[in-house]
Amino acid sequence: MAKHTTPVNKNDTITLTFEDLTHEGNGVGKIDGYPLFVPNVLPGEEAIVKVVKANKNFGFGKLLELKNESPDRVTATCHVHCGGCQLQHMSYKLQLEMKQNQVKNVMKKVAHLDHVPIHTIIGMENPFHYRNKVQIPVGEKNGELITGFYQKRSHRILENMDTCTIQDELINEIINVTRQIANRIGVKAYNEEKHNGELRHIMVRTGHATNEAMVVLVTRTDKLPNKDVLIQELTEKFPQIRSIIQNVNEKRTSVILGDKTKVLWGEEYIYDKIGDIKFAISAKSFYQVNPVQTKTLYDKALEYAKIGSDDVVIDAYCGIGTISLFLAQKAKKVYGIEVVPEAINDAKMNAQLNGITNAEFHVGEAEKVMPRWKEKGIKPDVIVVDPPRKGCEVDFLQAMIDMQPNRIVYVSCNPSTLARDLRILEDSGYETKEVQPVDMFPQTPHVEAVTWLEKRVSN
Structure with a gap:
């Protein structure tokens, strides 16, 4: 069997021009169509690179020397290199472009939703010192x-x-x-x-x-x-x-x-x-680490939920009630579900702290709790979901579809799993109307997005 050959081998030193960025912020350069991924380089830059790994279809390299610099290159304010802020070498404008493109690409390639409006990402006025x-x-x-x-x-x-x-x-x-x-x-x-x-x-x-x-x-x-x-x-x-x-x-x-x-x-x-909601935070509470952009994110979720005063809302993955309490200001009733008992205790306390009486919080897995609620006759007008990075379990998506809400608001911290789940929801009678990316974690490759879905009206 003939051994597969690549245009480069491990430990080769080459000069390469970079044309693109991966969703992690690594530069992408090609040798005879073979992509090499290299950290700390930007599109338009030429660099001397050492090949550190050469797989069958792509390789990885290490930057040795820049031959020219992109106008989007900036001097990093931190030189510790802990690996937490991989994008400090690029202008904030380019960071936002990269994240916007990431959301657009997965919507097209994974969700096959070329027609859906993806709004311009909402960035921060000051993209530093935001973590609380x-x-x-x-x-x-x-x-x-x-x-x-x-x-x-x-x-x-x-x-x-x-x-x-x-x-x-x-x-x-x-x-x-x-x-x-x-x-x-x-x-x-x-x-x-x-x-x-x-x-x-x-x-x-x-x-x-x-x-x-x-x-x-x-x-x-x-x-x-x-x-x-x-x-x-x-x-x-x-x-x-x-x-x-x-x-x-x-x-x-x-x-x-x-x-x-x-x-x-x-x-x-x-x-x-x-906003107007007060939160008690303990040593173990889950609480969003960027409060400025959290307000932006939740305002958009509330806008997309289009809640009326007679609406019943389910907030799956409700945490300490952050989104639930925002929703409760407009809705008739909000039901929050969360698998972590301590978070539900915090959610109940936060509701009390704000004098909110129309929000109920339950411990459990949403995919198991929601079918029981359906049997009891609870019919949500809106479901808001804010899952972890792995996205929604298939069982949960099915439980949500079975409840047939008029509207779904999906808050995501991972565009790839969002796109995968949107495809399932689209194939089950829901239409994706709009996507709003939000930059919650400047200087890092992470991007959040809020998506509005409506139940299709059958003709």
């Missing part, structure tokens, strides 16, 4: 505590990471000061190999609208040396801190949070607002 939560590992070097994200594909902490350009600047400050105090008072970093030491992670959450902060100290042991000094100095330095929590994780695991959580100082919750 971080959980950062703690390590030790030369007897000193260090904090920083892990190097890509490793458990080595990247040092000198005193700031992160996509995190709230208050978070950066609190992390640095917490590390410095903990270091001075003799707190030891957790050692993965020896399973000793105390401090594993520092987590900080902030409320964008309220400017409140929560510090979560993730420890291996119940005991945290000199914690009273740490609490006093932190709260004196940062009046924004409303809550200091200790989470105990005794296990040998890469899972960050353990089962045991206790309040060391202040409240169990901090608060934030999105």
